[in-house]
Amino acid sequence: MTVDTSERLDAAALLGLYEQMAVIRRTEKAAFDLFMAGKVKGTTHLASGQEAVAVGASAALAPDDYVFATYRGHHHAMARGASPAECLAELMSKATGLCKAKGGSMHLTKSAAGMLGSYAIVGAHLPMAVGAAWSARVRGTHQVAVAFFGDGATNIGAFHEALNLAAVWRLPVVFVCENNLYMEYTPIASVTSAENPAADRAAAHRMPASVVDGNDVEVVHAALLDAVRRARAGDGPTVVEARTYRHFGHSRTDPGRYRPADEVEAWLARDPLIVTRARLGALGVGEDDLARVDERVERTVADAVREADEAPAADPAEALTDVWADGGSAWRT
DSSP: OOOOOOSOOOHHHHHHHHHHHHHHHHHHHHHHHHHHTTOSOSOOOOOTTOHHHHHHHHTTSOTTOEEEEESSOHHHHHHTTOOHHHHHHHHTTBTTSTTTTSSOGGGOOBGGGTEEEEESSTTTHHHHHHHHHHHHHHHTOOOOEEEEEEGGGGGSHHHHHHHHHHHHTTOSEEEEEEEOSEETTEEGGGTOSSSSTTHHHHGGGTOOEEEEETTOHHHHHHHHHHHHHHHHTTOOOEEEEEEOOOSSOSSTTOOOTTSOHHHHHHHHTTOHHHHHHHHHHHTTOOHHHHHHHHHHHHHHHHHHHHHHHHSOBOOGGGTTTTSSTTSOOOOOO
């Protein structure tokens, strides 16, 4: 499927997306620093380098659309409206965290913003996104569900099951593969016959697909606009495979030394922030304007770190609340 990129963003809109990506990047750097200082409990899976996928995609969605993400989901939560402070507070086990310290890094959720969770089980959320799309169909709304997943999930049975049912029922769901080339520590190309592990398999389900530059926020935005319009029009699901790259290892325990140095260097040169700054310059946005944005981003995240650090610890008495929709924890039959 060819992506229509004729609807270019103007300078103001692109600058807004740049600021979103910069906030996410700096927040993840803060999460790294807090982890190294012993203030973040549990591991983290940083998405630095993949911000353009989350920000470009979310900019194409309506406020009441649904998003499902993987355990590498900080960028998706913030792109959908979660604040840096509440995300960092969740990582630091504070009462003001997104999930009141019950989810941590791998389960960021903000249902009021349509962010219906990050999921630690690879591929588990793909059928859930199909279910959300089906619920929109049943309720007669125009909502669209978007499932973000890594390249490794394309080798999970749930990937094919979700695509098949979505295609059979022509559901309003978009499947977005963040292909960062590695299944944890294993190159996806070494264990998968398809060159494009998500997009090439879409044809088996008679579903349109595209492969796009996941480090270009405008290209991602254009691809999602196309897919979301198809979904809202009743034309069914789409697969978008966004080629991108994580700047860190798989998790905080992974130094990423298995990746060739020249590969890392080439991808770092294609950093989404670098790409977007260059495009903004071509649109006439000056370095002074960008510097003001960078200063605002720095203040925003510094304030978030301080707010999260000073927040009260989570109350153990709250541990069993919010298990069910009624706010309780009693097993219901």
